[in-house]
Amino acid sequence: MIDDDLVFKALADRTRRQLLDRLFDRDGRTLTELESEFAMTRFGVMRHLRVLEEANLIVTRRLGRKKLHFLNPIPIRLIHDRWIDKYRARRAKALAELKRELEEEAR
Amino acid sequence: MIDDDLVFKALADRTRRQLLDRLFDRDGRTLTELESEFAMTRFGVMRHLRVLEEANLIVTRRLGRKKLHFLNPIPIRLIHDRWIDKYRARRAKALAELKRELEEEAR
DNA sequence: ATGATATGTGACTAAATCATCACCTGTCAA
DNA sequence: TTGACAGGTGATGATTTAGTCACATATCAT
Numbered sequence: 001m002i003d004d005d006l007v008f009k010a011l012a013d014r015t016r017r018q019l020l021d022r023l024f025d026r027d028g029r030t031l032t033e034l035e036s037e038f039a040m041t042r043f044g045v046m047r048h049l050r051v052l053e054e055a056n057l058i059v060t061r062r063l064g065r066k067k068l069h070f071l072n073p074i075p076i077r078l079i080h081d082r083w084i085d086k087y088r089a090r091r092a093k094a095l096a097e098l099k100r101e102l103e104e105e106a107r
Numbered sequence: 108m109i110d111d112d113l114v115f116k117a118l119a120d121r122t123r124r125q126l127l128d129r130l131f132d133r134d135g136r137t138l139t140e141l142e143s144e145f146a147m148t149r150f151g152v153m154r155h156l157r158v159l160e161e162a163n164l165i166v167t168r169r170l171g172r173k174k175l176h177f178l179n180p181i182p183i184r185l186i187h188d189r190w191i192d193k194y195r196a197r198r199a200k201a202l203a204e205l206k207r208e209l210e211e212e213a214r
Numbered sequence: 215a216t217g218a219t220a221t222g223t224g225a226c227t228a229a230a231t232c233a234t235c236a237c238c239t240g241t242c243a244a
Numbered sequence: 245t246t247g248a249c250a251g252g253t254g255a256t257g258a259t260t261t262a263g264t265c266a267c268a269t270a271t272c273a274t
């Protein structure tokens with residue numbers, strides 16, 4: 001079950017978005033591995049991971065004393081579908097790509 | 108310019124998401140029109156609209172003493188692109204559709 | 215077995231956020 | 245021109261949230 005409020009509240013924090021970035025880059029990381037990349041205590045990172053898990057943005061699997069974290073793309077897709085219909089999708093995609101190109105050019 | 112933090116903070120509030128829903132349903136509404144659909148004071152709704160506008164999730168156009176509000180799909184598209192690559196997009200889309208079908212069936 | 219490793223919990227403080235209020239400015243229609 | 249309408253501002257109180265801490269449990273390697 002996907003709860004709107006949990007998903008969006010989870011995404012509202014910068015640290016949690018960065019955690020998703022890390023997992024997008026490579027899945028299956030442990031808490032300790034993730035924690036080492038942040039200037040925050042382990043407890044802070046753990047709390048954030050828990051919020052992400054409760055929002056179903058990540059799923060976990062235990063492996064011995066380790067806990068592996070994986071990105072779940074479904075809630076993100078649902079956000080997209082909520083406010084972008086088929087017509088808009090094409091236009092939004094084209095504009096987003098244009099935006100990226102312009103920003104690359106500006107460097 | 109699109110600021111991550113503004114976008115996600117804007118989306119974190121349920122009222123603001125409902126405002127986007129209204130505009131997704133039909134663009135070009137005025138403040139007064141939107142306000143009448145919420146159990147909140149006009150000031151509250153106005154404040155939320157302002158947050159959405161600052162996050163670039165809506166764009167506005169003045170027409171006399173009226174201010175028309177339009178949905179901007181680009182930030183939503185960028186959220187999608189941030190955590191869903193081409194491979195995942197197909198899978199996430201299929202799963203999201205499956206999820207919707209199952210929920211319809213459950214009725 | 216035992217020390218090191220990996221993850222987990224409840225309580226506390228500081229900071230951010232929501233909703234409301236009284237009051238203000240600009241535009242329209244007759 | 246005048247009254248009604250549409251939108252706008254800054255300050256305030258109540259609620260929520262982020263980050264930290266001391267302390268706890270479970271698993272591994274030797």
